[in-house]
Amino acid sequence: MGRASAEKPKSTKFVLLVCIGLLGFALIADLLWASSSSSAYLSVPYFLQDSDNIIVPHLQNNTHTKGEKPIQDKKDSVPQRVLSATFADLPAPELEWEKMVTAPVPRLDGAAIQIKNLLYVFAGYGTIDYVHSHVDIYNFTDNTWGGRFDMPKEMAHSHLGMATDGRYIYVVTGQYGPQCRGPTARNFVLDTETKQWRDIPPLPVPRYAPATQLWKGRLHVMGGSKENRYTPGLEHWSLAVKDDKALEKEWRNEIPIPRGGPHRACVVVDDRLYVIGGQEGDFMAKPGSPIFKCSRRNEVVYGDVYMLDDEMKWKVLPPMPKPDSHIEFAWKIVNNSIVIVGGTTDKHPITKKMTLVGEVFQFNVHTLKWSVVGKLPYRVKTTLVGFWNGWLYFTSGQRDRGPDDPAPKKVLGEMWRTKLNL
Numbered sequence: 001m002g003r004a005s006a007e008k009p010k011s012t013k014f015v016l017l018v019c020i021g022l023l024g025f026a027l028i029a030d031l032l033w034a035s036s037s038s039s040a041y042l043s044v045p046y047f048l049q050d051s052d053n054i055i056v057p058h059l060q061n062n063t064h065t066k067g068e069k070p071i072q073d074k075k076d077s078v079p080q081r082v083l084s085a086t087f088a089d090l091p092a093p094e095l096e097w098e099k100m101v102t103a104p105v106p107r108l109d110g111a112a113i114q115i116k117n118l119l120y121v122f123a124g125y126g127t128i129d130y131v132h133s134h135v136d137i138y139n140f141t142d143n144t145w146g147g148r149f150d151m152p153k154e155m156a157h158s159h160l161g162m163a164t165d166g167r168y169i170y171v172v173t174g175q176y177g178p179q180c181r182g183p184t185a186r187n188f189v190l191d192t193e194t195k196q197w198r199d200i201p202p203l204p205v206p207r208y209a210p211a212t213q214l215w216k217g218r219l220h221v222m223g224g225s226k227e228n229r230y231t232p233g234l235e236h237w238s239l240a241v242k243d244d245k246a247l248e249k250e251w252r253n254e255i256p257i258p259r260g261g262p263h264r265a266c267v268v269v270d271d272r273l274y275v276i277g278g279q280e281g282d283f284m285a286k287p288g289s290p291i292f293k294c295s296r297r298n299e300v301v302y303g304d305v306y307m308l309d310d311e312m313k314w315k316v317l318p319p320m321p322k323p324d325s326h327i328e329f330a331w332k333i334v335n336n337s338i339v340i341v342g343g344t345t346d347k348h349p350i351t352k353k354m355t356l357v358g359e360v361f362q363f364n365v366h367t368l369k370w371s372v373v374g375k376l377p378y379r380v381k382t383t384l385v386g387f388w389n390g391w392l393y394f395t396s397g398q399r400d401r402g403p404d405d406p407a408p409k410k411v412l413g414e415m416w417r418t419k420l421n422l
């Protein structure tokens with residue numbers, strides 16, 4: 001069609017209308033996607049609260065950089081720049097992964113503790129409506145699953161805090177039940193040799209997925225989400241413990257954490273306590289829902305690293321190569337480094353879909369340098385990690401929809417391993 005200069009204002013208006021139409025279509029398509037994929041964990045009601053992230057059409061511009069796909073309206077050929085779904089992936093060396101025996105059940109938001117050659121895998125969602133209340137054990141020596149036993153009835157089923165001294169496993173707070181139900185403040189200790197459980201004093205108030213670690217003879221619990229599952233908590237408590245007993249009746253207040261929120265890695269190396277990544281905000285129960293149906297809310301993911309030493313003042317260290325959350329049991333200490341597997345990063349700025357992480361990161365606690373040490377067979381969140389005899393293992397969690405779509409889909413029990421060389 002001819003574009004005489006006199007017609008220009010009109011056609012510009014038309015082009016704008018087409019763009020607004022496309023934008024509306026994109027939002028509706030997104031809502032449809034979200035409501036139709038009920039099998040995808042927590043993809044239910046999709047809140048588009050930020051209006052600042054809107055597709056900006058580049059009029060009369062047909063160039064696009066690698067990884068960006070132009071979407072064209074058939075009639076008018078109005079190209080617009082759309083960010084690739086895989087925009088958050090980082091360049092990473094290939095690793096050779098070997099698929100091992102799959103766990104007896106799939107698990108999302110489960111917990112895991114490695115003691116010598118055994119990986120104790122706890123709780124988690126099987127589906128959004130079903131939670132596990134037992135422990136499975138993976139034996140790294142003969143690469144088999146077995147040894148299933150029950151958790152106490154009163155113990156939380158997901159979003160647990162967990163730490164070990166090498167024999168006893170301390171289990172704190174977490175969500176009780178499926179969907180987005182409330183938390184419990186109850187805490188337990190497991191003797192892995194006798195499989196006996198004991199109570200230890202409850203937290204002052206419950207938390208979801210707080211950073212938890214055993215440090216200098218005290219069990220430390222900090223951050224997490226508050227009772228509404230969304231609001232970040234800054235409180236930090238500790239309790240003196242020895243073997244399967246608490247040495248005190250009450251938790252002690254400690255220096256609050258600079259940033260609260262759930263799903264962070266909490267690691268002690270060389271007598272220093274590190275808190276890595278995580279997020280503020282999380283899914284919440286839909287108001288009035290009898291099943292506490294999960295509904296998505298705004299979340300902000302962080303790559304922050306905080307460290308406590310003898311001074312008992314938080315120090316800020318270099319951040320992760322990208323924001324990373326859902327990594328509370330996705331780390332191991334290997335040769336002066338903290339190795340972190342997968343997670344979730346910032347949501348896609350245009351589609352708002354949750355974006356999973358497909359890399360393995362290394363943080364050297366001597367040089368304070370981060371590196372990307374390899375690619376996973378797929379992107380995965382809340383995966384459970386072990387290290388034995390030179391092999392890095394990961395099992396369970398929720399994987400992506402495919403190589404080109406990093407949004408979450410299937411909940412897994414798969415176990416994989418690769419030879420690690422740092």
Ligand SMILES: *[C@@H]1O[C@H](CO)[C@@H](O)[C@H](O)[C@H]1NC(C)=O
Pocket residue numbers: 058059061062063064065081
């Ligand atoms: C065209 O697109 C490229 C790549 O996205 C961008 O760098 C450039 O600024 C755009 N030009 C115009 C006129 O919008």
Ligand SMILES: *[C@@H]1O[C@H](CO)[C@@H](O)[C@H](O)[C@H]1NC(C)=O
Pocket residue numbers: 118139140141142
């Ligand atoms: C782990 O496997 C090894 C080799 O089969 C076996 O000797 C050991 O008893 C197993 N450990 C447990 C706790 O089952």
Ligand SMILES: *[C@@H]1O[C@H](CO)[C@@H](O)[C@H](O)[C@H]1NC(C)=O
Pocket residue numbers: 334335390420421422
């Ligand atoms: C850890 O260090 C030892 C000694 O330098 C080395 O033999 C080993 O390969 C390292 N392990 C990994 C996983 O890099």
